[in-house]
Amino acid sequence: MAAFARPVVLWFRQDLRLADNPALAAAVATGAPVVPVYIWGPAEEGAWPPGQASQWFLHHALESLGADLSARGSRLVIRKGDAQCVLNELVNECGARKVFFNRRYEPSALLQEQAVIDGLVKIGVESITSNSALIFEPNDVATREGRPFKVFTPFYRACLMLPEPLPTVRAPKAIPFPDTPLRSDSVAGLDLLPRIKWDTGLQKTWMPGEAGALRLLKTFINDGLVNYRVDRDRPDRDGVSKLSPYLHFGCIGPRQIWRAVRSHVDATGSGALVESADIYLKELIWREFAYHLLFHFPHSVHKPLRPEFERFPKSAAAAEFVKSWQEGLTGYPIVDAGMRELWHTGWMHNRVRMIVASFLVKDLLAPWTDGARWFWDTLVDADLASNTLGWQWSAGCGSDAAPYFRIFNPILQGQKFDPDGVYVRKWIPELAAVPDRWIHSPFAAPPLVLQSAGVTLGQNYPAPLVDHALARNHALDAFAMIKGKK
Numbered sequence: 001m002a003a004f005a006r007p008v009v010l011w012f013r014q015d016l017r018l019a020d021n022p023a024l025a026a027a028v029a030t031g032a033p034v035v036p037v038y039i040w041g042p043a044e045e046g047a048w049p050p051g052q053a054s055q056w057f058l059h060h061a062l063e064s065l066g067a068d069l070s071a072r073g074s075r076l077v078i079r080k081g082d083a084q085c086v087l088n089e090l091v092n093e094c095g096a097r098k099v100f101f102n103r104r105y106e107p108s109a110l111l112q113e114q115a116v117i118d119g120l121v122k123i124g125v126e127s128i129t130s131n132s133a134l135i136f137e138p139n140d141v142a143t144r145e146g147r148p149f150k151v152f153t154p155f156y157r158a159c160l161m162l163p164e165p166l167p168t169v170r171a172p173k174a175i176p177f178p179d180t181p182l183r184s185d186s187v188a189g190l191d192l193l194p195r196i197k198w199d200t201g202l203q204k205t206w207m208p209g210e211a212g213a214l215r216l217l218k219t220f221i222n223d224g225l226v227n228y229r230v231d232r233d234r235p236d237r238d239g240v241s242k243l244s245p246y247l248h249f250g251c252i253g254p255r256q257i258w259r260a261v262r263s264h265v266d267a268t269g270s271g272a273l274v275e276s277a278d279i280y281l282k283e284l285i286w287r288e289f290a291y292h293l294l295f296h297f298p299h300s301v302h303k304p305l306r307p308e309f310e311r312f313p314k315s316a317a318a319a320e321f322v323k324s325w326q327e328g329l330t331g332y333p334i335v336d337a338g339m340r341e342l343w344h345t346g347w348m349h350n351r352v353r354m355i356v357a358s359f360l361v362k363d364l365l366a367p368w369t370d371g372a373r374w375f376w377d378t379l380v381d382a383d384l385a386s387n388t389l390g391w392q393w394s395a396g397c398g399s400d401a402a403p404y405f406r407i408f409n410p411i412l413q414g415q416k417f418d419p420d421g422v423y424v425r426k427w428i429p430e431l432a433a434v435p436d437r438w439i440h441s442p443f444a445a446p447p448l449v450l451q452s453a454g455v456t457l458g459q460n461y462p463a464p465l466v467d468h469a470l471a472r473n474h475a476l477d478a479f480a481m482i483k484g485k486k
């Protein structure tokens with residue numbers, strides 16, 4: 001190592017890990033002391049500063065990153081404020097002439113990044129950027145005409161034609177830190193944890209940080225992957241990887257997951273495993289597609305990609321309905337179970353996300369943006385790209401969305417994907433004694449059945465907010481109206 005080399009700065013963003021982190025690897029490869037910095041600047045996230053649940057996850061992921069850096073002879077410098085100002089100040093303090101960081105793709109992050117690069121150029125500092133968050137960056141994939149894709153299947157096919165991700169890079173063994181004394185805030189000083197204690201469920205569910213991500217990946221690959229094809233749609237089973245918050249904060253990268261799954265299949269691949277692995281890797285490509293859309297159509301975070309949906313009518317009771325939906329008090333058990341799982345753990349199963357989203361938009365005629373906002377505040381994996389895609393898809397207004405007329409029936413969905421009511425009973429204990437036959441439609445059960453299960457609709461469990469069959473017709477009328485067919 002060049003003993004008197006000027007330090008370089010490594011700016012951690014949504015890449016809170018040491019392994020397979022290209023910006024970190026490039027910074028360490030200079031041989032110079034590295035100043036790792038995390039900058040907390042929610043004001044720079046535009047309309048989407050991290051929500052409460054994300055802040056909780058971030059707090060613990062930063063603690064974990066700090067400990068991992070210390071174990072390698074380094075430390076995490078934490079600062080608050082505008083990234084451009086903080087980085088200018090920091091390079092002046094430590095004499096760095098290079099700043100390394102990984103790219104982000106959200107509209108406000110792109111603006112921030114450009115401002116940082118321009119600001120650093122003015123003081124003679126070079127920015128070296130890398131990709132850590134995606135397998136394929138938004139401009140890597142394009143139609144034959146060079147345009148962005150709007151539909152998933154051709155996007156997916158185009159991705160499969162590109163070279164497979166390169167082998168991943170191990171965490172550096174040592175990360176030299178300069179002798180210069182550098183001021184740092186503490187993680188606690190960022191005030192990310194809730195003041196009123198509502199995070200017990202989150203604590204029981206998650207182990208934020210790189211070690212937690214790698215542990216979860218290993219368990220999933222060894223125990224869950226082979227059954228993913230079937231179990232991924234079953235909220236009553238432990239059938240998915242739950243890696244989404246780790247991917248969002250970059251505690252693990254998609255290439256690491258891709259390579260680990262591929263290696264496992266190459267080593268042990270049976271027919272069922274190969275099939276499940278392909279389906280799982282396809283889900284990772286959905287995430288890539290979400291970033292592709294966000295990057296090329298940034299307005300999609302608040303506007304439907306199908307403009308006619310801007311005329312979609314809203315129920316007069318929408319505000320009241322949204323509140324009941326948020327509280328898990330709609331009277332439809334699968335919807336309420338999902339909303340309570342979300343509140344308790346900061347996460348919800350994908351199948352149930354689709355059901356609750358369809359219910360909010362199509363049964364309750366409430367704006368999809370209200371749902372997206374609530375998810376933003378309550379999900380530990382809240383991610384502008386995936387959340388926008390998920391909501392636009394569910395509402396039928398996305399570029400490659402579920403057809404609007406395909407309206408999820410919450411009773412049938414419950415019966416199909418939670419056939420024994422295990423998921424519903426877990427999250428709605430007041431329905432625990434309702435027999436299987438009525439568990440997804442307690443409102444249809446004979447009074448004596450409800451009585452012996454200890455359920456009084458309207459008292460200890462709500463009567464349905466709307467009648468699904470009628471609500472479905474209203475939604476279809478509204479759809480016909482915006483299409484100009486009525």
Ligand SMILES: Cc1cc2nc3c(=O)[nH]c(=O)nc-3n(C[C@H](O)[C@H](O)[C@H](O)COP(=O)(O)OP(=O)(O)OC[C@H]3O[C@@H](n4cnc5c(N)ncnc54)[C@H](O)[C@@H]3O)c2cc1C
Pocket residue numbers: 232240241242243244245247248283284286287288290348349350351353354357375379381382383384386387388389390391394
């Ligand atoms: C209305 C709605 C809102 C959503 N909001 C978010 C969000 O804010 N953040 C988020 O990460 N995902 C979101 N999703 C996508 C999906 O529900 C989650 O990624 C998934 O449930 C996370 O659980 P998992 O890690 O166990 O997934 P797994 O089934 O184990 O899949 C592995 C990974 O693939 C990716 N993935 C899987 N499904 C999708 C998908 N449909 N779209 C994009 N990526 C996917 C995720 O990164 C996930 O971690 C949303 C979906 C819907 C329908």
